[in-house]
Amino acid sequence: MTNQAPRYRQIADMLREQITNGTYKPGDSLPTEMELCAEHSISRHTAREALRILTDDHLIERRRGAGTIVSAPGAPAFAQPIGDFDSILQYARHTRFDVTVMQDADEDTLDRLGLTGNYRQYIGFRRVGDEQPQAITAVYVRSEYAPDKKTVETLPGSISEWLDGHHAITIDRVVQRMEAVALNKSQADRLGVEKGSPALRTVRRYRDAKGDIILFSESLHPAGRFAYEMRLDRAKG
Known part of the structure; x- marks a missing residue:
């Protein structure tokens, strides 16, 4: 399996990085579709996507x-659509995982x-650029397949994609559960918010x-x- 993303996603990631690092600031104009086409030798459809x-x-x-126009701050720094399996992978592709703890799970x-069984535990922060952490994240990988810390932190995609490419393990199903919780003092301190602040807990089983x-x-x-977003199209006919 290759981690080569579609061309439209590569262009989106490039522009995202330029927005994140301040090349384009809130209120600035981005290149037009036609300018993107000329600069990157892509089709109008690719630029539009x-x-x-x-x-x-x-x-x-x-x-x-x-x-x-680049949007002004205020909206969540990351909004993930809920849909097919590829949308689940989007979060890992567009953020980095800064691991602070790597150990065998107790x-x-x-x-x-x-x-049940033996798992390697990775605890750290998910970030977009140099912004505040999007989340405290803990990841558990079956020990016999677990990557090292450097691999996890430098992955261009998700750990599940890495497992597919390096161990030929195909993830057939992902079950995701979301619930509202209140942060305890340790969690709140690490995220720079007040104790008891609301948070979204997301659990995924691959x-x-x-x-x-x-x-x-x-x-x-x-x-x-x-934020999570879901698109619902009304059935016709």
């Missing part, structure tokens, strides 16, 4: 008569999470064809830094 991704993530606004933790949990992740997103 790249801009659509950034629009869906609330990073840009497309205004009649003004073109494409029995109490595995019991709490409902995991299962292989046999139904075994190969990968497990648990994230705490403080309010205002992350």
Whole structure:
């Protein structure tokens, strides 16, 4: 398996980085579709899809008569659509995982999470550029497949994609659970918010064809830094 992203996603990621690092600031105009086509030798469709991704993530606004404008701060720094499996992978592709702890998961933790067997535990922060952390994240990988710390921190995609490419392990199903929680003091201190602040807890279980949990992740997103979006189209006919 290759981690080579589609061309439209590459262009979107490039523009996202330029917005994040301040090359384009709030209120600045982005290149037009035609300018993107000429500069990167891409089709109009590819340029349009790249801009659509950034629009869906609330990073840009497309205004009649003004073109494409970088959005002002205020919206969550990352908005993830809920849809197919590829949308699940989007978060890992567009953020980095700064690991602060890597160790074998203890029995109490595995019991709490409902995991059996041996797992390697990675704890750290998910970030977009130099922004405040999007989440405290803990990832658990079956020990026999676990990557080292440097690999995890430099992945261009998700750990599940890495497992597919390096161990030929295909994830057949992902079960995601989300719930609202209040942050305890330790969690709040690490995220720079007040104790008891609201957060979104996201748990994902990645299962292989046999139904075994190969990968497990648990994230705490403080309010205002992350959002999920779902598109619902009304059936016709």
